[in-house]
Amino acid sequence: MMPDGSAVEGAQGNFPFERALFGEPLAPDILGPILVSTFGAPWIKPDPLASSERMTPEEIAAASAAIPPGVIGRQGTSLLYPVQTPDLIGVKDRRYLDHTGLQQHRSIADLMRYAAINQGADDLASYAGFIPAGTPPQFQNLPDPATQERYSDEQLYALALYVYALKPPPNPNKFGAAAAQGQKVFEREGCANCHNPPLYTNNKLTLAEGFKPPPGADKKYDILPISVDTDPYLSMKTRRGTGYYKVPSLKGVWYRSMFGHNGWCATLEDWFDPRRTQNDYVPTGFKPYGTRNSAVKGHRFGLELSVEDKQALIAFLKTL
Secondary structure, eight states: OOTTSOOOTTSOOOSOHHHHHSSSOOOHHHHHHHHHHHHOOTTSSSOTTHHHHTSOHHHHHHHHHTSOTTEEOOTTSOSSSOEEOOOOTTGGGOSEETTTTOEEOSSHHHHHHHHHHHHTGGGGOOBTTBOTTOOTTTTTTSOOGGGOOOOOHHHHHHHHHHHHHOOOOOOOOOOOHHHHHHHHHHHHTTGGGTSOTTTTSOOOEEEOTTOOOOTTHHHHSOEEOOOOOOOOHHHHSSTTOOSEEEOOOOTTGGGOOSBTTTTOBSSHHHHTOGGGGSTTOOOSSOOOTTOSOOOOOSOOTTTTSOHHHHHHHHHHHTTO
16 A cells, blocks of 8 residues: 555555454464464574564564564564565566575466465475474364365466566656766666666575575576675575575665565665664664664665765665
8 A cells, every 4th residue: 555545556565464463362272383384493403483482472462563564474484583575566577586586487387386385385395304284283273284275277377477467556756867866876886786777686696694505506596696794584594595585676666665675674765874784773664573773784785875875866766
């Protein structure tokens, strides 16, 4: 939903999903199985979910309420480290799906496969012996995965065609003098090395901090062998972890918010504020439950620009 009340089909959702799902404390006997099935990654040592398993139902509800619209603790991520809700407009031109590039996107079949995975097929996967849907008695209150059905191939194909057909809304931001100056800043600062036009992404994967690709990965994936030093948690400690983050497109940033893969910064102005890298920073988007101050590190590009250059750059980005 846009500020004027209009809806943009396929854009980043800003419905408060978590507050609707966990708005009231759940019964303790079903809370544990839901958390493990949705977020569990016990093969990682120490288990990143361990702290949330010790939380009371009231604490879980409070942690969910702390997740702002535009950010979601979707399955396979973490209630304590949710992700920015993505924009589906233009997805046809993206080579990788998910913030971590979890699914290659080589044809419509890959998008169909990704939809099936997110519909629940990942509950049937085995992660080093851990199966999210589990077995009784621990998961006796959850539906039997064997009885669940995914969409038919015909339905998945129709859904993918619909997603491919999504169009951006008319952009109210006109290309004027400020945007023209911002385009010069964009080119001068080398932003196009990663966000090159016309898609404003090079459609490559960057390395999560601390990740070393396995031998042969460069032949299978299109990897930009650098890290921009953003928080590696999502890509290293969740079921959506790959060791990579995809380079996002800058198209449509004028109608999006909650920037960064965890949605730390509510606006572009916040994203280009150098104070965000300091430990006393108060994120304007998502901040971890129980904290007030949290540094938003990484992607330092543009932080040292003058006030005038930043304003011009943002004016240009909002025209894309």
